[in-house]
Amino acid sequence: MRAETEAIVDEIRQGMALLRRHLDWDASQQRMAELNGFVEDPTLWNDPERAQKIMRERTDLESRINGYLKLERELGDNLELIELGEMEGDDTVVTDAEAMLRELSKEVVHQQTESMLSGEADGNDAYVEINSGAGGTESQDWANILLRMYTRWAQRRGYKVEVLEMHDGEEAGIKSATIQIKGHNAYGWLKTESGVHRLVRISPFDSQARRHTSFASVWVYPVVDDKIAIEVNEADVRIDTYRSSGAGGQHVNTTDSAVRITHLPTGIAVACQNERSQHKNRATAWQMLKARLYEVELKKREEKAMADAAGKTDIGWGHQIRSYVLQPYQLVKDLRTGVESTAPGDVLDGDLDGFMEATLAQRAFGKQPLEIKDVD
CATH class of the missing domain: 1.20.58.410 (Release factor)
Known part of the structure; x- marks a missing residue:
């Protein structure tokens, strides 16, 4: 041998x-x-x-x-x-x-x-919220590409995906979307995907075929069940109703069935429009708000634990975490672990496990398991 x-x-x-x-x-x-x-x-x-x-x-x-x-x-x-x-x-x-x-x-x-997925909420389903950055159509198209990427990743794993809220862009793509990914350890796998994602490419919307850089943010938080007690004072929230947007059939824009709930002390806002019933959308939005508040608490605990351990890197959720370059060369690079792929088409088609594994291992051990250096 x-x-x-x-x-x-x-x-x-x-x-x-x-x-x-x-x-x-x-x-x-x-x-x-x-x-x-x-x-x-x-x-x-x-x-x-x-x-x-x-x-x-x-x-x-x-x-x-x-x-x-x-x-x-x-x-x-x-x-x-x-x-x-x-x-x-x-x-x-x-x-x-x-x-x-x-x-x-x-x-x-x-x-x-x-x-390693033995955290308090790792086994739970997950909400994935995607928002386009500044840049209009470019960023909105990029947000839509990310939505497809996570949907494809979930489908590869046999998870179910449900669209809870979506706002279409003016010309193409989406301004924002929230999906629920249902499957064992969905949150455990996805939790490291929160952050800013950067795309560099020749714009299909630029008549002069110039290279553009676009940004979109991803936020992942766990679905919580009734056994996890999250107390929310109704005096601390504002509830708005509005008409749904996007595809949804003949009734989608006829009533104010969509619901947005804003938690005033934290500024956290969630929205749901996937049901025709305002009552059902309100119930789902409440669940999403509790999940967001729960995720904030989990994040505080994790940051404290990591701050107590020497040599751990900052995991600030708002920081840029990954760069996807389609022009002038082909490369996807995770800026936290250094893991790279020279096949961005595969990554954007849902081939994300190598990136997730490396980031989870970095959190657990401070390095990648078996010295992962590349993603095929």
Whole structure:
């Protein structure tokens, strides 16, 4: 086996050892047996809230156990293929197996990152709010591209996406949009995406084909359920109703069904227009406001924890975090971790996991797992 391949195998084995320790393998097996016993109990659904909690825990634990077993199986299979190929002098078999090992090393990194998502709200669904910056049509088109990027990322992971609010641009793109991404660990993965995103390209709206720089902001916060107590004084909010805008059918602009709630002490404002019923939009907007206030508290805790740890970088949400250059060269670079991709088309089509993994690892360890340096 070549030295390069041996190094990759060593990295995989080290990563798998960390995963196994994090899983606490024997305890996980015992807990899985207990959960299976609960699921087989015909009285389980007599208490729907408890049943849902058990089912969520079982699904999560089963996924992590099966993920580790799959890594173990694929490592063994590919090592056998390399040994067989070397014995028979079949370079093609060896080359293919080595390529599979390189992919497997990325999957180990992915699962290592997934194992870090144990924060208070990491397992929750997420709201993603996108706002265009100054620059009119250019920035509004860029905001729309980001909306598509996160939608595609969610679809790649099997998550569901619901548009809660959208304001179209005058000529193209969007001024703002809020979507809800539903899926296990959606917030945990997306939380590092908050910040300013910068685009450099030849403008399709410039008749002289000049290069333009556009900015848009992304804000991610967790969906909170009724079990998380967030107290909001009604005297501290202003509620406005207005007519919805954008696509939505024949009734969308006929009534003041859209709702905006502004929290006066903090200036936080949320809006919802996806339902025809003002009552439903108001209920969703209240939930969004509580989620925003909860996210502010989580952020304060995280900043304090990071300030207490030496060598941690500032994670100010309002700072520019990533640059997407389409002209005069092709490059996406995360300014926090240094991770780069020379395939911006893939990134804008939702290939974001490498960037997210590196940023999550930086928060947890101060560096990327397995020394990630590039995103394929």
